[in-house]
Amino acid sequence: MDSTSRRLMTMKVRVRFAPSPTGYLHIGGARTALFNWLYARHTGGTFILRIEDTDAARNSQEAVNVILEGLRWLGLHWDEGPLTGEATGPAKGDRGPYFQSQRKDLYQRRVEALLSRDLAYEKDGAIRFRMRTEPVVIDDLVVGRVTRELTDREALDPDFVIVRSDGQPVFHFVNVVDDLEMGITHVIRGEDHLSNTAKHIALFEAFGVPPPRYAHIPLILNQDGSKMSKRDRGASLDTYQREGFAPEAVVNFLCLLGWSPKNDKTKLDLKEVVEMFDLPQILRHNARFDMTKLLWLNGEYIRSMAPDRYHELAVHALARDGIDTNAFPVAYVRAALDTCKEKVKLFSEVKQFAGFYFQDEFDYEPEAAQKHFIAENRPLVARLREVFAGLASFDAASLEAALKSTAAGLGVKVGQLVHPVRLACTGRSIGPSLYHLLEVLGKERVLQRLDRALARMG
RNA sequence: GGCGCGUUCGUCUAUCGGCUAGGACAUAGCCCUCUCAAGGCUGAAAGACGGGUUCGAUUCCCGUACGCGCUACCA
Numbered sequence: 001m002d003s004t005s006r007r008l009m010t011m012k013v014r015v016r017f018a019p020s021p022t023g024y025l026h027i028g029g030a031r032t033a034l035f036n037w038l039y040a041r042h043t044g045g046t047f048i049l050r051i052e053d054t055d056a057a058r059n060s061q062e063a064v065n066v067i068l069e070g071l072r073w074l075g076l077h078w079d080e081g082p083l084t085g086e087a088t089g090p091a092k093g094d095r096g097p098y099f100q101s102q103r104k105d106l107y108q109r110r111v112e113a114l115l116s117r118d119l120a121y122e123k124d125g126a127i128r129f130r131m132r133t134e135p136v137v138i139d140d141l142v143v144g145r146v147t148r149e150l151t152d153r154e155a156l157d158p159d160f161v162i163v164r165s166d167g168q169p170v171f172h173f174v175n176v177v178d179d180l181e182m183g184i185t186h187v188i189r190g191e192d193h194l195s196n197t198a199k200h201i202a203l204f205e206a207f208g209v210p211p212p213r214y215a216h217i218p219l220i221l222n223q224d225g226s227k228m229s230k231r232d233r234g235a236s237l238d239t240y241q242r243e244g245f246a247p248e249a250v251v252n253f254l255c256l257l258g259w260s261p262k263n264d265k266t267k268l269d270l271k272e273v274v275e276m277f278d279l280p281q282i283l284r285h286n287a288r289f290d291m292t293k294l295l296w297l298n299g300e301y302i303r304s305m306a307p308d309r310y311h312e313l314a315v316h317a318l319a320r321d322g323i324d325t326n327a328f329p330v331a332y333v334r335a336a337l338d339t340c341k342e343k344v345k346l347f348s349e350v351k352q353f354a355g356f357y358f359q360d361e362f363d364y365e366p367e368a369a370q371k372h373f374i375a376e377n378r379p380l381v382a383r384l385r386e387v388f389a390g391l392a393s394f395d396a397a398s399l400e401a402a403l404k405s406t407a408a409g410l411g412v413k414v415g416q417l418v419h420p421v422r423l424a425c426t427g428r429s430i431g432p433s434l435y436h437l438l439e440v441l442g443k444e445r446v447l448q449r450l451d452r453a454l455a456r457m458g
Numbered sequence: 459g460g461c462g463c464g465u466u467c468g469u470c471u472a473u474c475g476g477c478u479a480g481g482a483c484a485u486a487g488c489c490c491u492c493u494c495a496a497g498g499c500u501g502a503a504a505g506a507c508g509g510g511u512u513c514g515a516u517u518c519c520c521g522u523a524c525g526c527g528c529u530a531c532c533a
Contacts, residue, residue: 168531223468266483288469293483
């Protein structure tokens with residue numbers, strides 16, 4: 001073991017997620033944040049959020065808020081970093097500011113230090129760093145030992161710009177200065193930065209400071225293997241926030257992209273992941289994003305979700321879809337939502353499954369109405385209506401018994417009653433268990449809806 | 459073009475030289491069933507290619523192909 005690794009081993013881990021506020025949080029960025037968070041929690045270290053808002057033109061407070069809200073939604077809370085999207089706003093941690101736009105003096109001082117030692121020089125109004133020409137060895141914790149040779153262009157001129165002629169320092173420079181000043185011990189980032197790491201290491205050496213350990217994680221690709229860009233469906237985290245995914249399912253799925261618990265478990269306990277997670281086990285190849293599997297996982301999470309959590313998310317989804325459940329008794333809402341818990345894969349589906357509980361006026365599915373609301377069924381449904389009306393106890397078991405004996409008495413299959421009744425009471429041909437849904441609706445609503453449907457049957 | 463990284467079922471992955479290559483999603487069939495799901499059972503489905511090393515290679519080495527990344531006064 002060299003002295004650098006020994007020093008780092010005794011040092012408390014400090015990792016950071018350093019997104020640029022572009023207006024959306026890329027799913028790959030979310031995974032990078034997750035891996036940094038997991039490593040910090042695993043080692044008892046510190047997870048830092050730093051906003052790389054050097055490109056003033058396209059940065060805004062709203063764009064930063066998208067990132068903050070995305071991370072909060074995922075449950076990836078940071079130990080140091082901004083508390084709001086405002087660059088000059090409050091922050092926690094003593095190594096700030098955590099916005100690059102507020103760190104200009106720091107960069108200026110570092111530039112002058114390099115200039116004064118002739119490690120950098122001015123050319124055409126820009127400031128360039130004297131890059132070494134020997135290969136740079138990167139001991140990456142994920143990829144292994146990488147020896148970065150000069151490219152053909154670099155062989156001609158290895159130096160690179162660190163401050164543009166307009167006075168703006170470039171990414172490679174500010175990134176290194178910040179990691180240095182903030183005492184970052186491990187840089188966990190996308191593999192797209194691997195080649196550039198040589199520059200970063202050279203810069204650290206120029207400052208006379210040992211570089212942090214690097215861990216370059218593979219990229220997340222589209223289903224077809226192409227690069228996932230802003231426009232691709234599922235590339236932006238807000239897709240999941242809006243479409244009714246449970247954050248815990250998204251986090252679980254992201255854990256499985258490039259990392260695995262080495263057993264056959266798919267549904268993971270985050271606490272266990274924190275215990276097991278480590279950098280060397282991260283896979284070295286890119287992964288494709290399988291939305292179908294995430295959807296399945298989300299359904300798994302919903303099915304096994306704690307009741308309170310499920311109701312909270314379901315009610316929230318309904319509200320977003322224009323259904324105010326506050327107008328109904330809490331017990332009714334809970335009972336109604338419970339009948340759908342095992343049916344939905346997404347919270348955005350809750351309205352389709354449970355909407356009828358909260359609105360009396362709804363249209364019938366045309367095809368189903370044509371099939372089930374026929375004259376032939378009218379006397380059958382009418383008979384059942386009377387049986388239901390006479391029931392002393394309107395619970396699922398009684399309803400089932402009543403419906404089945406009525407069907408038997410009429411000499412028809414159970415389905416011949418079930419389908420028209422379901423359609424009459426819900427407007428749809430699919431939905432929760434019929435008997436349970438009738439129980440929740442209650443006798444009054446059920447009879448009303450049956451009457452309304454009977455009026456349309458022949 | 460140069461530099462770097464990668465390559466196990468369609469997809470995510472297990473395997474750290476002994477494999478009849480395991481699991482999950484998706485998919486096919488069957489069962490269950492009031493719809494839709496869920497669940498149960500069964501099936502099909504993989505080591506990019508070519509050379510080495512080895513008693514033995516998915517596993518180690520080299521080459522080729524393919525994919526991805528970087529190669530900016532973008533981040």
